Amino acid sequence: MTVLYLEDFTPGQRFAGGTRIRIESERAKAFAAEFDPQPFHLDEGAASVSIFRGLAASGWHTAAVTMRLLVETEFQPAGGIVGAGFEELRWPTPVRPGDELRVEGEVLEVRPSKSRPEQGVVKMRTSTFNQWGEAVQVSVGNLIVQRRPS
Template sequence: MTLYLDDILPGQRFNGTTRIRIDEDRIKTFAAEFDPQPFHLDEGAADTSIFRGLAASGWHTAAVTMRLLVEGEFKPAGGIVGAGFDELRWPRPLRPGDELRVESEVLEVRPSKSRPEQGVVKLRTTTLNQDGEAVQISVGNVVVLRRQKP
Protein backbone atom coordinates (compact mmCIF):
# COMPACT_ATOMS: atom_id res chain seq x y z
CA MET A 1 0.00 0.00 0.00
CA THR A 2 1.39 3.38 -1.01
CA LEU A 3 1.70 5.80 1.89
CA TYR A 4 1.44 9.54 1.42
CA LEU A 5 2.90 11.97 3.91
CA ASP A 6 -0.60 12.50 5.31
CA ASP A 7 -0.85 8.74 6.12
CA ILE A 8 2.37 8.54 8.14
CA LEU A 9 2.58 9.22 11.88
CA PRO A 10 5.46 9.35 14.36
CA GLY A 11 5.80 6.02 16.13
CA GLN A 12 4.65 3.92 13.19
CA ARG A 13 6.79 0.85 12.64
CA PHE A 14 7.55 -1.04 9.47
CA ASN A 15 9.25 -4.39 9.03
CA GLY A 16 11.18 -5.86 6.21
CA THR A 17 9.42 -8.68 4.41
CA THR A 18 12.55 -10.43 3.16
CA ARG A 19 15.90 -11.53 4.49
CA ILE A 20 19.22 -11.60 2.72
CA ARG A 21 22.03 -13.99 3.60
CA ILE A 22 25.53 -12.66 3.04
CA ASP A 23 28.24 -15.13 2.08
CA GLU A 24 31.99 -14.71 1.87
CA ASP A 25 32.00 -14.35 -1.92
CA ARG A 26 29.50 -11.46 -1.80
CA ILE A 27 31.60 -9.67 0.82
CA LYS A 28 34.76 -10.00 -1.26
CA THR A 29 33.09 -9.11 -4.57
CA PHE A 30 31.56 -5.92 -3.16
CA ALA A 31 34.81 -4.98 -1.43
CA ALA A 32 36.92 -5.60 -4.53
CA GLU A 33 34.86 -3.07 -6.45
CA PHE A 34 33.91 -0.48 -3.83
CA ASP A 35 36.04 -0.78 -0.66
CA PRO A 36 39.19 -2.81 -1.42
CA GLN A 37 40.71 -2.86 2.04
CA PRO A 38 42.53 -6.04 3.13
CA PHE A 39 40.17 -6.86 6.04
CA HIS A 40 37.28 -7.06 3.53
CA LEU A 41 39.20 -9.16 1.00
CA ASP A 42 41.61 -11.50 2.77
CA GLU A 43 40.96 -13.75 5.79
CA GLY A 44 44.59 -13.56 6.97
CA ALA A 45 44.61 -9.77 6.95
CA ALA A 46 41.14 -9.72 8.50
CA ASP A 47 42.24 -12.01 11.36
CA THR A 48 44.93 -9.52 12.42
CA SER A 49 42.69 -6.45 12.00
CA ILE A 50 40.42 -4.84 14.61
CA PHE A 51 37.63 -7.01 13.18
CA ARG A 52 39.35 -10.30 14.12
CA GLY A 53 37.89 -11.95 11.04
CA LEU A 54 36.46 -11.20 7.62
CA ALA A 55 33.96 -8.34 7.77
CA ALA A 56 31.85 -6.72 5.08
CA SER A 57 32.29 -3.08 4.23
CA GLY A 58 29.85 -0.82 6.03
CA TRP A 59 28.86 0.42 2.58
CA HIS A 60 27.94 -3.14 1.65
CA THR A 61 25.72 -3.26 4.74
CA ALA A 62 24.16 0.05 3.68
CA ALA A 63 23.49 -1.23 0.15
CA VAL A 64 21.85 -4.43 1.43
CA THR A 65 19.79 -2.33 3.85
CA MET A 66 18.50 -0.26 0.95
CA ARG A 67 17.39 -3.38 -0.88
CA LEU A 68 15.65 -4.68 2.24
CA LEU A 69 13.87 -1.34 2.70
CA VAL A 70 12.64 -1.28 -0.90
CA GLU A 71 11.27 -4.82 -0.49
CA GLY A 72 9.73 -4.08 2.92
CA GLU A 73 6.45 -2.69 4.26
CA PHE A 74 7.41 1.00 4.07
CA LYS A 75 6.09 2.12 0.66
CA PRO A 76 6.15 5.93 0.53
CA ALA A 77 4.55 7.74 -2.39
CA GLY A 78 7.30 8.67 -4.83
CA GLY A 79 9.60 5.85 -3.66
CA ILE A 80 12.30 5.83 -1.01
CA VAL A 81 14.02 9.08 -1.95
CA GLY A 82 16.72 10.00 0.54
CA ALA A 83 17.42 13.57 1.57
CA GLY A 84 20.40 12.67 3.74
CA PHE A 85 21.24 11.01 7.03
CA ASP A 86 21.40 12.45 10.51
CA GLU A 87 23.07 9.30 11.81
CA LEU A 88 24.73 6.22 10.33
CA ARG A 89 26.44 3.68 12.60
CA TRP A 90 27.78 0.16 12.27
CA PRO A 91 27.79 -1.17 15.85
CA ARG A 92 29.06 -4.64 14.87
CA PRO A 93 30.59 -6.13 11.75
CA LEU A 94 28.61 -7.95 9.10
CA ARG A 95 30.11 -11.44 8.82
CA PRO A 96 29.93 -14.23 6.26
CA GLY A 97 26.80 -16.28 6.95
CA ASP A 98 24.84 -13.41 8.52
CA GLU A 99 21.21 -13.16 7.45
CA LEU A 100 19.90 -9.61 7.48
CA ARG A 101 16.47 -8.06 7.99
CA VAL A 102 15.31 -4.50 8.71
CA GLU A 103 12.98 -2.75 11.13
CA SER A 104 12.06 0.92 10.80
CA GLU A 105 10.33 3.48 13.01
CA VAL A 106 9.00 6.89 12.03
CA LEU A 107 10.54 9.53 14.29
CA GLU A 108 9.13 12.67 12.72
CA VAL A 109 6.84 13.80 9.91
CA ARG A 110 7.05 17.34 8.61
CA PRO A 111 5.42 18.98 5.61
CA SER A 112 7.70 21.11 3.46
CA LYS A 113 7.22 24.87 3.78
CA SER A 114 8.64 25.60 0.33
CA ARG A 115 7.15 22.59 -1.53
CA PRO A 116 3.57 21.95 -0.42
CA GLU A 117 3.32 18.81 -2.57
CA GLN A 118 5.80 16.95 -0.35
CA GLY A 119 7.36 16.61 3.05
CA VAL A 120 10.03 14.72 4.94
CA VAL A 121 9.80 11.64 7.12
CA LYS A 122 12.63 11.05 9.58
CA LEU A 123 13.06 7.28 9.76
CA ARG A 124 15.24 5.19 12.09
CA THR A 125 16.17 1.94 10.38
CA THR A 126 17.91 -0.89 12.19
CA THR A 127 19.50 -3.68 10.19
CA LEU A 128 19.62 -6.85 12.27
CA ASN A 129 21.46 -10.14 11.84
CA GLN A 130 19.96 -13.58 12.48
CA ASP A 131 20.63 -13.21 16.23
CA GLY A 132 18.73 -9.93 16.43
CA GLU A 133 21.97 -7.93 16.80
CA ALA A 134 22.16 -4.55 15.07
CA VAL A 135 24.78 -4.36 12.32
CA GLN A 136 23.62 -0.93 11.16
CA ILE A 137 21.53 1.85 12.66
CA SER A 138 20.61 4.86 10.58
CA VAL A 139 18.41 7.89 10.98
CA GLY A 140 17.57 9.17 7.54
CA ASN A 141 15.28 11.71 5.97
CA VAL A 142 12.96 10.50 3.22
CA VAL A 143 11.11 12.80 0.84
CA VAL A 144 7.45 11.72 0.64
CA LEU A 145 4.73 13.09 -1.60
CA ARG A 146 1.51 14.50 -0.20
CA ARG A 147 -1.89 13.47 -1.47
CA GLN A 148 -3.09 15.65 -4.36
CA LYS A 149 -6.02 17.82 -3.32
CA PRO A 150 -8.93 17.82 -5.79
Protein backbone atom coordinates (compact mmCIF):
# COMPACT_ATOMS: atom_id res chain seq x y z
CA MET A 1 0.00 0.00 0.00
CA THR A 2 1.08 3.54 -0.70
CA VAL A 3 1.98 5.83 2.19
CA LEU A 4 0.05 9.09 1.98
CA TYR A 5 1.32 12.46 3.14
CA LEU A 6 -0.78 15.44 4.15
CA GLU A 7 -0.55 16.82 0.62
CA ASP A 8 -2.14 13.62 -0.76
CA PHE A 9 -5.41 14.14 1.11
CA THR A 10 -8.38 16.18 -0.11
CA PRO A 11 -11.83 16.79 1.39
CA GLY A 12 -14.34 14.30 0.03
CA GLN A 13 -11.72 11.59 -0.48
CA ARG A 14 -13.03 8.18 0.60
CA PHE A 15 -11.44 5.01 1.88
CA ALA A 16 -13.15 1.65 2.16
CA GLY A 17 -11.95 -1.65 3.43
CA GLY A 18 -12.67 -4.99 1.86
CA THR A 19 -11.93 -6.77 5.12
CA ARG A 20 -14.80 -7.78 7.40
CA ILE A 21 -14.57 -8.95 10.97
CA ARG A 22 -17.20 -11.24 12.47
CA ILE A 23 -18.07 -10.56 16.10
CA GLU A 24 -18.02 -13.85 17.98
CA SER A 25 -20.04 -14.12 21.19
CA GLU A 26 -17.19 -15.50 23.30
CA ARG A 27 -14.71 -12.85 22.14
CA ALA A 28 -17.25 -10.08 22.79
CA LYS A 29 -17.84 -11.45 26.29
CA ALA A 30 -14.10 -11.79 26.94
CA PHE A 31 -13.49 -8.19 25.87
CA ALA A 32 -16.36 -6.98 28.06
CA ALA A 33 -15.21 -9.06 31.04
CA GLU A 34 -11.83 -7.33 30.91
CA PHE A 35 -12.72 -3.80 29.82
CA ASP A 36 -16.49 -3.11 30.12
CA PRO A 37 -17.98 -5.64 32.56
CA GLN A 38 -21.63 -4.67 32.38
CA PRO A 39 -24.30 -7.40 32.47
CA PHE A 40 -25.74 -6.62 29.01
CA HIS A 41 -22.30 -7.36 27.51
CA LEU A 42 -21.71 -10.53 29.52
CA ASP A 43 -24.94 -12.42 30.12
CA GLU A 44 -27.76 -13.23 27.69
CA GLY A 45 -30.39 -13.32 30.46
CA ALA A 46 -29.44 -9.92 31.86
CA ALA A 47 -29.11 -8.53 28.34
CA SER A 48 -32.60 -9.71 27.38
CA VAL A 49 -34.19 -7.35 29.96
CA SER A 50 -31.83 -4.45 29.26
CA ILE A 51 -32.28 -1.52 26.88
CA PHE A 52 -30.56 -3.70 24.23
CA ARG A 53 -33.08 -6.58 24.47
CA GLY A 54 -30.22 -9.00 23.82
CA LEU A 55 -26.48 -9.41 24.13
CA ALA A 56 -24.61 -6.40 22.72
CA ALA A 57 -20.87 -6.06 22.22
CA SER A 58 -19.27 -3.19 24.11
CA GLY A 59 -18.95 0.03 22.14
CA TRP A 60 -15.26 -0.03 23.06
CA HIS A 61 -14.97 -3.46 21.45
CA THR A 62 -16.57 -1.96 18.33
CA ALA A 63 -14.06 0.90 18.47
CA ALA A 64 -11.15 -1.55 18.69
CA VAL A 65 -12.48 -3.59 15.75
CA THR A 66 -12.96 -0.35 13.79
CA MET A 67 -9.31 0.56 14.36
CA ARG A 68 -8.20 -2.84 13.10
CA LEU A 69 -10.39 -2.50 10.00
CA LEU A 70 -9.18 1.06 9.34
CA VAL A 71 -5.55 -0.06 9.43
CA GLU A 72 -6.38 -2.56 6.66
CA THR A 73 -7.83 0.05 4.23
CA GLU A 74 -5.96 2.16 1.68
CA PHE A 75 -5.92 4.90 4.33
CA GLN A 76 -2.19 4.72 5.09
CA PRO A 77 -1.04 8.12 6.39
CA ALA A 78 2.68 8.76 6.76
CA GLY A 79 3.59 8.18 10.38
CA GLY A 80 0.64 5.84 11.01
CA ILE A 81 -2.90 6.51 12.17
CA VAL A 82 -2.21 8.88 15.05
CA GLY A 83 -5.25 10.36 16.71
CA ALA A 84 -5.34 13.87 18.17
CA GLY A 85 -8.88 13.48 19.51
CA PHE A 86 -12.49 12.94 18.56
CA GLU A 87 -15.12 15.55 17.91
CA GLU A 88 -17.84 12.91 17.68
CA LEU A 89 -18.22 9.26 18.63
CA ARG A 90 -21.62 7.55 18.37
CA TRP A 91 -22.91 3.98 18.47
CA PRO A 92 -26.31 4.27 16.74
CA THR A 93 -26.99 0.52 16.49
CA PRO A 94 -25.84 -2.22 18.89
CA VAL A 95 -23.35 -4.77 17.62
CA ARG A 96 -24.60 -8.32 18.13
CA PRO A 97 -22.74 -11.63 18.14
CA GLY A 98 -22.62 -12.83 14.54
CA ASP A 99 -22.47 -9.34 13.03
CA GLU A 100 -19.87 -8.81 10.33
CA LEU A 101 -18.35 -5.35 10.47
CA ARG A 102 -16.72 -3.27 7.74
CA VAL A 103 -15.42 0.29 7.69
CA GLU A 104 -15.53 3.35 5.43
CA GLY A 105 -13.77 6.68 5.89
CA GLU A 106 -14.21 10.13 4.39
CA VAL A 107 -11.77 13.03 4.62
CA LEU A 108 -13.66 16.12 5.82
CA GLU A 109 -10.86 18.65 6.16
CA VAL A 110 -7.09 18.94 5.63
CA ARG A 111 -5.01 21.65 7.28
CA PRO A 112 -1.30 22.19 7.83
CA SER A 113 -0.16 22.76 11.39
CA LYS A 114 0.66 26.37 12.27
CA SER A 115 3.13 25.40 15.00
CA ARG A 116 4.68 22.25 13.48
CA PRO A 117 5.49 22.73 9.79
CA GLU A 118 6.42 19.05 9.32
CA GLN A 119 2.85 17.88 9.95
CA GLY A 120 -0.81 18.70 9.67
CA VAL A 121 -4.27 17.47 10.59
CA VAL A 122 -6.73 15.40 8.61
CA LYS A 123 -10.28 15.49 9.97
CA MET A 124 -11.97 12.23 9.04
CA ARG A 125 -15.38 10.63 9.49
CA THR A 126 -15.08 6.90 10.03
CA SER A 127 -18.24 4.80 9.79
CA THR A 128 -18.49 1.16 10.76
CA PHE A 129 -21.34 -0.88 9.28
CA ASN A 130 -22.83 -4.28 9.98
CA GLN A 131 -23.72 -6.81 7.28
CA TRP A 132 -27.08 -5.04 6.65
CA GLY A 133 -25.44 -1.68 5.99
CA GLU A 134 -26.56 -0.24 9.34
CA ALA A 135 -24.09 2.15 10.96
CA VAL A 136 -22.93 0.70 14.28
CA GLN A 137 -20.30 3.35 14.96
CA VAL A 138 -19.69 6.82 13.55
CA SER A 139 -16.76 8.96 14.61
CA VAL A 140 -15.23 12.23 13.52
CA GLY A 141 -11.63 12.51 14.55
CA ASN A 142 -8.55 14.59 13.94
CA LEU A 143 -5.46 12.71 12.85
CA ILE A 144 -1.86 13.92 12.81
CA VAL A 145 -0.30 13.32 9.39
CA GLN A 146 3.25 14.04 8.29
CA ARG A 147 3.88 16.44 5.43
CA ARG A 148 5.94 15.30 2.45
CA PRO A 149 9.65 15.82 3.15
CA SER A 150 11.18 18.58 1.02
